[in-house]
Amino acid sequence: MNVNVNANANSNASAAARAGVNARAGGYGNLRGGGGGSAYFNVDQPYPTVIQNLNVEAGAVAQIIRVPYEARRRWEKRVVIQAFCIDDRDIPHPASQVTPDRDISDSYEGELYRCIAGTHLQVTWSEWSGQVGIGGQGGETFACEKGNALWRDRSGEIICRVQRAERDCNERSLLRRYGAGVKVVTWIREEIYTEYREETVMAAGASIVGATMMLDGGVGGRVF
Numbered sequence: 001m002n003v004n005v006n007a008n009a010n011s012n013a014s015a016a017a018r019a020g021v022n023a024r025a026g027g028y029g030n031l032r033g034g035g036g037g038s039a040y041f042n043v044d045q046p047y048p049t050v051i052q053n054l055n056v057e058a059g060a061v062a063q064i065i066r067v068p069y070e071a072r073r074r075w076e077k078r079v080v081i082q083a084f085c086i087d088d089r090d091i092p093h094p095a096s097q098v099t100p101d102r103d104i105s106d107s108y109e110g111e112l113y114r115c116i117a118g119t120h121l122q123v124t125w126s127e128w129s130g131q132v133g134i135g136g137q138g139g140e141t142f143a144c145e146k147g148n149a150l151w152r153d154r155s156g157e158i159i160c161r162v163q164r165a166e167r168d169c170n171e172r173s174l175l176r177r178y179g180a181g182v183k184v185v186t187w188i189r190e191e192i193y194t195e196y197r198e199e200t201v202m203a204a205g206a207s208i209v210g211a212t213m214m215l216d217g218g219v220g221g222r223v224f
Contacts, residue, residue, distance in 0.1 A: 051213040060202040071195040074188070078128040081158070081183045083150055085115035086122050086143070094180035095121060095150075096171040104152065104185035112183055114149040114163045116171040121150055121160065128184050156188030 083095035095113040104112070115121050126139035144150065149163030 053212075055209050060204060062200055063203045064198050064200055066196045067199050068194050068196055070192050072190055072192055075191050076156070076186065076188045079125045079158075079185060079187045080128045081112070081123060081125045081150075081185065083113040083121055083123045085119035087119045092122065093119065094175060096174035097178040097181055097183075098149075098174065100178040100181075102181060102184055104183055106156070106186050108152055108185070109154050111149045111151055111163060112158075112185070114171055114174075115146075118146070120144055120146045121148060123150055125158075125187075152185060156186060158185070158187045158189070 084092040085095050086092055093116075095115055097113060098111040099108075113121060113123070121144040122141060123144070124139045124141045144160035147162060148160040151159050151161045153159060153161075
């Protein structure tokens with residue numbers, strides 16, 4: 001009985017020992033296989049990508065522009081007027097006054113000056129400053145056509161208009177009667193002038209047609 005017991009005990013002990021050794025050996029093998037180390041990868045660099053015939057257009061842009069338009073305003077000034085009759089040789093002659101008064105009332109309507117046949121009126125005016133002379137005061141000049149007289153109409157406008165039909169030598173008679181002189185009169189007119197207003201418009205943005213784009217980025221080269 002003792003022999004069998006010892007034999008079994010020794011046999012079991014040997015088997016257990018071998019199992020332990022195998023277990024330790026397997027454990028050591030897994031640790032080595034999962035231990036440290038390094039890896040090396042090589043990735044080829046990609047070639048650049050070229051995009052041709054590329055059309056690029058920017059969005060609309062708001063711009064402020066100045067737009068001209070015609071406006072009207074009432075113009076009223078007290079002015080002094082002097083007139084001459086210019087013949088075909090550009091020689092000036094005194095224009096004939098239709099009325100002897102220098103100061104013309106605001107209610108006056110009719111001719112102020114007229115010329116003999118074959119000449120035309122040349123009118124110089126400036127703002128009235130209390131002095132009779134016009135020279136040196138920055139006067140302005142305009143001309144009427146032949147056969148026209150200088151009128152003041154019902155609205156107060158000073159204009160060139162066809163003169164009234166009168167007997168021959170009427171202008172010479174007026175010169176002998178009233179002489180040459182100036183007129184001080186209120187000139188009222190409506191003038192047209194150019195004014196500006198600001199407007200906002202949408203303008204097309206810049207555009208590029210037929211452009212070429214090259215893309216050379218991306219992942220490539222060596223990676224550790």
